[in-house]
Amino acid sequence: MIRLDNLQKLFQTRDGQVTAVDNVKLTIDKGEIFGVIGYSGAGKSTLIRMLNMLERPTSGHVSIDEKDMGDLSKSELRLARQGIGMIFQHFNLLWSRTVRDNIAFPLEIAGVPKQKRKARVEELIRLVGLEGRGGSYPSQLSGGQKQRVGIARALANNPDVLLCDEATSALDPKTTDSILDLLVDINNKLGLTIVLITHEMHVIRKICHRVAVMEQGKVVEEGHVLDVFSHPREEMTKEFVKQVTEPEETEQALAHLFGEEGIGRVLQLTFTGSDAKKHVITDVIRRFDVNVNILQGKISTTQNGSYGSLFIGLDGNEEEMDRAVAYIKEQHVEVEVIHSD
Numbered sequence: 001m002i003r004l005d006n007l008q009k010l011f012q013t014r015d016g017q018v019t020a021v022d023n024v025k026l027t028i029d030k031g032e033i034f035g036v037i038g039y040s041g042a043g044k045s046t047l048i049r050m051l052n053m054l055e056r057p058t059s060g061h062v063s064i065d066e067k068d069m070g071d072l073s074k075s076e077l078r079l080a081r082q083g084i085g086m087i088f089q090h091f092n093l094l095w096s097r098t099v100r101d102n103i104a105f106p107l108e109i110a111g112v113p114k115q116k117r118k119a120r121v122e123e124l125i126r127l128v129g130l131e132g133r134g135g136s137y138p139s140q141l142s143g144g145q146k147q148r149v150g151i152a153r154a155l156a157n158n159p160d161v162l163l164c165d166e167a168t169s170a171l172d173p174k175t176t177d178s179i180l181d182l183l184v185d186i187n188n189k190l191g192l193t194i195v196l197i198t199h200e201m202h203v204i205r206k207i208c209h210r211v212a213v214m215e216q217g218k219v220v221e222e223g224h225v226l227d228v229f230s231h232p233r234e235e236m237t238k239e240f241v242k243q244v245t246e247p248e249e250t251e252q253a254l255a256h257l258f259g260e261e262g263i264g265r266v267l268q269l270t271f272t273g274s275d276a277k278k279h280v281i282t283d284v285i286r287r288f289d290v291n292v293n294i295l296q297g298k299i300s301t302t303q304n305g306s307y308g309s310l311f312i313g314l315d316g317n318e319e320e321m322d323r324a325v326a327y328i329k330e331q332h333v334e335v336e337v338i339h340s341d
């Protein structure tokens with residue numbers, strides 16, 4: 001549905017030339033939620049703004065539904081943009097207009113007649129869960145509600161694509177989750193393609209099907225979210241994955257344990273997909289003469305399946321522990337011995 005070919009954006013500044021986006025090639029399928037993650041300055045905003053030509057590429061192509069966005073005339077581009085909704089970190093609402101009038105705005109521009117507009121606005125208000133707030137002004141709404149207005153406005157003209165520019169970065173964790181749930185709901189109900197940029201792996205983990213990792217303008221890694229989570233290749237990706245799989249306390253708690261005598265071996269087990277539901281620990285306790293101590297664990301759910309890490313202490317004679325480790329490996333669970341007495 002969306003294809004980026006050798007996309008590049010250079011900015012000329014007083015300090016010289018900046019390569020914001022460097023030779024990016026990506027394909028995004030119809031109906032998927034595609035996330036782009038990177039730290040500040042990686043080029044994410046520039047990349048997403050080139051999808052609807054808010055930013056013109058220096059070279060390369062953006063095709064949406066086989067249409068080269070760079071080749072469109074002004075009026076064709078205006079029409080194409082009605083098929084591409086966008087939401088922003090700071091909502092970009094019209095402060096002097098009510099919720100209803102904010103949502104109606106793109107319909108007015110598209111020339112939708114008044115009666116049809118009214119009906120569509122009420123439908124959108126229900127879709128984003130803002131019943132009873134249609135007459136309020138943006139200043140009277142919470143951050144989450146403002147973003148719901150942003151989403152309703154972006155969906156007004158029934159777009160095929162929704163671009164989300166750090167849409168939850170200004171929100172607290174609970175509100176972030178409710179907006180992410182709404183995006184998944186919209187993706188399921190309307191089948192629209194969502195492209196989002198973020199610096200938070202939690203957002204990718206929770207709603208994306210595929211992810212691209214950006215560093216210094218380049219896409220350095222790309223894949224299905226579960227694959228990237230379970231086997232990150234690049235250092236940058238490993239850092240992002242750690243954000244959601246290993247809370248800081250894990251490192252501290254384990255470091256504390258390593259200092260104790262007679263802890264035996266500490267293993268990190270990594271479960272992926274359906275493996276996350278296996279009874280490996282029960283089996284190990286039943287089959288082998290070892291003591292098992294569960295130290296830390298976390299299962300994360302992604303749109304492609306579950307992913308989890310479990311830290312266990314294993315104690316017993318060396319041979320029996322070797323057999324237990326071999327058995328766990330046979331169950332297609334990844335095992336790493338991270339400490340041994």
Ligand SMILES: Nc1ncnc2c1ncn2[C@@H]1O[C@H](COP(=O)(O)OP(=O)(O)OP(=O)(O)O)[C@@H](O)[C@H]1O
Pocket residue numbers: 011012013018019020038039040041042043044045046047
């Ligand atoms: N209009 C501009 N003029 C000059 N340089 C720019 C312009 N816009 C972006 N840049 C530069 O391009 C690079 C990428 O910026 P961009 O905003 O796309 O990154 P980002 O990953 O979205 O970061 P952030 O989340 O902080 O916005 C940065 O080095 C930035 O300084």
